[in-house]
Amino acid sequence: MRKIILTLLSVVTLALGALQSAEALPTLLHNVKGYTFENGELKQFNSILFEDGVILATGSQEELAEMNSFNISIDGKGKTLLPGLIDAHGHLLGLGLNLMRVDLRGIQSEGETVDAVGQYAKKNPDTRWVLGRGWNQVLWLNKEFPSKSSLDKTIAGRPVWLSRIDGHAGWANSKALELAGIDKSTPDPEGGKIIRDQSGEATGVLIDAAMDLVEQKIPPLNKKERKAALQLAFDHLIRLGITSVHDAGVDFETYRLMLELSGKDRIPLRVYGMLSGADPRLEAMLKYGKVNHPFLKIQSVKLYTDGALGSRGAALLEPYSDEPDNKGLLLTTADKLSQYLALITKHGFQTNIHAIGDAANHMVLQELAKLDKEQSAKTLRHRIEHAQVVVPEEIPMFAKLGVIASMQPTHATSDMNMAGDRLGQQRLEGAYAWRTFLDNNVIIASGSDFPVEKANPFLGLHAAVTRQDADNLPEDGWIPSQKLTVAEALKSFTIDAAYAGFWEDSIGSLEKGKKADFILIDNDIFTISKDKIDNIQVRETWIDGKRVH
Structure with a gap:
């Protein structure tokens, strides 16, 4: 009997060894319409080879088969494959x-x-x-x-x-x-x-x-409620094809919970966290230092300088066109912003500053211009979040200073029914001006600002390309001169968003040595009619070489 048991154990051990050996071989996903960016240029391929969550190569099936043996071959059945999408500003x-x-x-x-x-x-x-x-x-x-x-x-x-x-x-x-x-x-x-x-x-x-x-009178969330909310958000984003997200304003309790979840490998997509500048324990979090885990990176702080345009809280240089005695609200003075920048940059952290109105954007640019080289936007990649209304002559300052414009395309199509009323026609020249930013060599990192807007990134891609709402109105798009091409829009949701979070060496494009984060969708975003981009459905989401949806 003992001999039979030993024989069975030997067989099982051999089988497990063979299985582990097989699992160590790469996976080939072929028969896809693949798109990625390489050195800033769009590249196409029909197969991708990856192993242990890392991309070995992209190209034709024949080329990759000759290059390396593989254990698993998956037929993509002609679906379109894109790099995992990154939402550069959400909550x-x-x-x-x-x-x-x-x-x-x-x-x-x-x-x-x-x-x-x-x-x-x-x-x-x-x-x-x-x-x-x-x-x-x-x-x-x-x-x-x-x-x-x-x-x-x-x-x-x-x-x-x-x-x-x-x-x-x-x-x-x-x-x-x-x-x-x-x-x-x-x-x-x-x-x-x-x-x-x-x-x-x-x-x-x-x-x-x-x-x-x-x-302040609402009972605070307990840890269980906070964890449940985060899990719901993670699952929701993964189903939408978002493989990485920049979390714009993490308070101390959420920060602690994220560190705990990361330590237990419980964060299923890549999170770039911005510490909340409003949290009284900001300095303690800064002193803890940067966090650089595979699925959690924290090395930035989120600040606010003004409110929003819809509620007439965005700080304007001149009064609102539809409320002549109101210039909005400046929530942070120039002196206070300077103090924040000194504290944050001392610890080598990036500063991501909410600025919607032209007065707020002007103040932020002026303060960023005063920073030394070691604290500068070129070094620490400081960002202006939203950058919705900017004096046109100041847009080139973003590129000159190295400031990243973190913008949300659906804000334009949501706001177009009131932006003209709030600003008047003249100020619209520098409002939601994506094309002008790109033409001035400014890096745009796109996001949604969920839950302000829906998290679906294809709504953002549609808005960026068409300047239209969900009903494809207005017919030619709102301020159509500011439209982006499909490639430009996709770049802002992938490699440029990765750059804005110091993750461009690992994600954002599908190149050798980077993480196998990608999605399969039901239509080719480059050949489908542009007014149907927002109808694209995500069929599969892969993160770290594993199918998670």
Whole structure:
């Protein structure tokens, strides 16, 4: 009996050894329409060879078969293969929480929005606060901010807090205002505004820093909720073909959790984290140093200088065209920004600065221009996040200083129905000006700013190429002179986004020695009609040489 057992063990050992030997051989994926960038130029191929998560070569099936033996041969069945897409600006925790809460995106009136909130509240009777995001008064017929009274009629006993789609305004019911201690005598906080009615009473809408008055009363997330939200976000992005994401503003608790998840190999896509400059423990995180794990890299800080255009919080050099007594809100002064830059660059970290209005962009460029060579944008790759409205004459300064423009194409097609009203026609020359940036040799790293916009990267690619919304309007595109080519748009979502996160040596293109992060899609993005790019579906997502979707 003992002899039989030993013989069986010997057979199993041999089988396992053979299996391990087979697994060590490369994988060949062939019969694909492959696209990548090599030295900045578009390259095509029909096969890719990879081993242990690393690319060995791309080319024709015959060439690769001659080059190396392989264990597994996979027929791509003619699908289009692209480098894994990179979203250079999103909010992972915000996306996960958005997936857990009431989604108000795209609803066409205040009444319908309140109905959706009421339905959610009935289905979730145990929630202490009714939370949601995505309302946008620009889509409503009257285009006016909502009021607490409409919420009070549906939900009076529980506090309600609903973030605007851009995250720069919030809408509260009376219960939430009461808990926050907001009444007629409450002053506007620095960098914020309490919208009031004619009698001076708060209407329920709070802008930028004023939002903190309510949000500090919301019970903090516990670790379990935070982890669940991140997992939802990870899974959602992978299904959309996003293999790497730049997380724009990581607070201390999320930072700790990400370090823990990374240490346990529980982060399934590559995350480039930006520490939140607003977190009181920023300096402690900076002192810990840079994080450079295979799926987690942290060496940047996210700062804010102004609000958003839709809520008239973006800081403008001249007043809003549709509100002549308002220039927006400058959330960070030039002196404070200079102090931040000194602290952040002392630790060798990149600084990624939210600036939407032309006044904010002007201030940031002026402060970046003062940095020494060791602290400069050319050395540390400082970025301006959004760069939505820039004085046209200042756009060349981005390239001169080495500043990366981190932009979100769908912002233009979402904002086009109000940007002209806010800015007037003259200022639109430097607004959402992707073509002008590229023509001035500025590197653009594209993203979505999810959950402000949908995370689907093909919506962003469609917007960049067509300057049209989901209904393919306007017919020739909004300010069509700013359109990008398909190759330029794809580059901004791949290799240039990788560069913006110091990851260009590992990801962003499909070249020898880089990680086997790629996606298979159902249509050729280079031959399909441009107005159908947003309909492209991701069939497979591969990260580190493994199929994860």
